[in-house]
Amino acid sequence: xxxxxxxxxxxxxxxxxxxxxxxxxxxxxxxxxxxxxxxxxxxxxxxxxxxxxxxxxxxxxxxxxxxxxxxxxxxxxxxxxxxxxxxxxxxxxxxxxxxxxxxxxxxxxxxxxxxxxxxxxxxxxxxxxxxxxxxxxxxxxxxxxxxxxxxxxxxxxxxxxxxxxxxxxxxxxxxxxxxxxxxxxxxxxxxxxxxxxxxxxxxxxxxxxxxxxxxxxxxxxxxxxxxxxxxxxxxxxxxxxxxxxxxxxxxxxxxxxxxxxxxxxxxxxxxxxxxxxxxxxxxxxxxxxxxxxxxxxxxxxxxxxxxxxxxxxxxxxxxxxxxxxx
Numbered sequence: 001x002x003x004x005x006x007x008x009x010x011x012x013x014x015x016x017x018x019x020x021x022x023x024x025x026x027x028x029x030x031x032x033x034x035x036x037x038x039x040x041x042x043x044x045x046x047x048x049x050x051x052x053x054x055x056x057x058x059x060x061x062x063x064x065x066x067x068x069x070x071x072x073x074x075x076x077x078x079x080x081x082x083x084x085x086x087x088x089x090x091x092x093x094x095x096x097x098x099x100x101x102x103x104x105x106x107x108x109x110x111x112x113x114x115x116x117x118x119x120x121x122x123x124x125x126x127x128x129x130x131x132x133x134x135x136x137x138x139x140x141x142x143x144x145x146x147x148x149x150x151x152x153x154x155x156x157x158x159x160x161x162x163x164x165x166x167x168x169x170x171x172x173x174x175x176x177x178x179x180x181x182x183x184x185x186x187x188x189x190x191x192x193x194x195x196x197x198x199x200x201x202x203x204x205x206x207x208x209x210x211x212x213x214x215x216x217x218x219x220x221x222x223x224x225x226x227x228x229x230x231x232x233x234x235x236x237x238x239x240x241x242x243x244x245x246x247x248x249x250x251x252x253x254x255x256x257x258x259x260x261x262x263x264x265x266x267x268x269x270x271x272x273x274x275x276x277x278x279x280x281x282x283x284x285x286x287x288x289x290x291x292x293x294x295x296x297x298x299x300x301x302x303x304x305x306x307x308x309x310x311x312x313x314x315x316x317x318x319x320x321x322x323x324x325x326x
Contacts (some may be wrong), residue, residue: 003133004082005031006075008053008068011174012090013038020046022093026086028077031071049078064172064188069148073141078258080136084117087132091172092121100164102133105163114275115140116160117151123169128164128321146185182206197247201257207233208260238264247278251318255284255291262294271298289314290323 005023008015009031020042022029030043030050038251043050051057053071072087079085084106087190088094105111114317117133131150142148186203189196209231218226241257243263248254258281278294285291292314296307316322 001081003084004079004084007088008071011035011037015091016042019093029074069142091170095166114161118162119165126321126323184193200240200244204237250284255281256320259290285318287314287317
């Protein structure tokens with residue numbers, strides 16, 4: 001079975017080498033979306049096949065036109081002669097015996113039923129299962145310009161295998177050079193496609209990063225200034241998430257939106273709404289530990305024993321993400 005790694009890169013000199021070293025024994029194909037650092041030197045050093053993102057190479061694109069999905073699909077085309085493609089970002093790297101185990105996995109006859117392989121992606125703050133190894137067939141491609149996702153045909157929905165393979169995701173320092181980039185793209189997405197529910201969810205998650213940073217900087221000497229920034233963000237996130245759950249179906253993203261709404265309503269001391277959202281999340285995925293934790297926190301002592309038993313067996317099966325330390 002022929003396997004390749006595909007990636008889209010921009011100014012990732014600081015992170016790229018670790019990713020490339022973890023991909024030993026696999027060819028790597030890169031679409032570069034406008035680097036002006038030493039990334040090109042690393043392409044040469046590691047004998048990487050690469051080309052510029054066609055929209056930029058043709059000198060026709062602008063930052064507002066950028067599409068992560070389009071770039072990833074171009075990277076797929078570079079690796080068109082390979083049966084399986086592993087999708088990585090520059091601030092990620094394969095853990096353990098990923099390459100060896102993947103090669104052994106795809107050799108199994110029963111893998112002919114599967115077109116998508118999910119892997120365990122771990123960051124400093126969360127763990128999630130993500131479809132990162134994709135069979136080379138026309139029906140599987142990326143869509144959505146930002147926070148892109150794999151497009152599934154009906155025949156491929158049940159052809160995903162959760163492998164247990166692991167990769168680690170970090171935080172590229174390049175993000176700091178333009179911290180508003182993803183927010184701008186998501187806002188443009190909402191403006192262009194206001195019925196695309198995912199844009200509201202992921203825009204809320206982008207604001208969550210800022211909200212978390214503000215909470216971490218909350219000190220007595222600047223408490224009033226920080227609080228003045230936090231509350232507008234809190235109301236913005238709640239509005240975006242309520243919009244998301246209104247528009248979307250009963251997906252794991254919707255369940256996570258309800259969990260986040262429960263957390264944010266608790267911060268507003270609106271316990272009625274927090275309970276409503278936690279129960280709504282449980283209706284979608286009954287094993288969500290975070291949702292049960294909210295129910296317990298807002299419950300009465302009489303039921304603590306019951307909630308503790310439920311929490312002890314809540315395994316988050318089907319969850320989009322499992323956050324660490326709440």
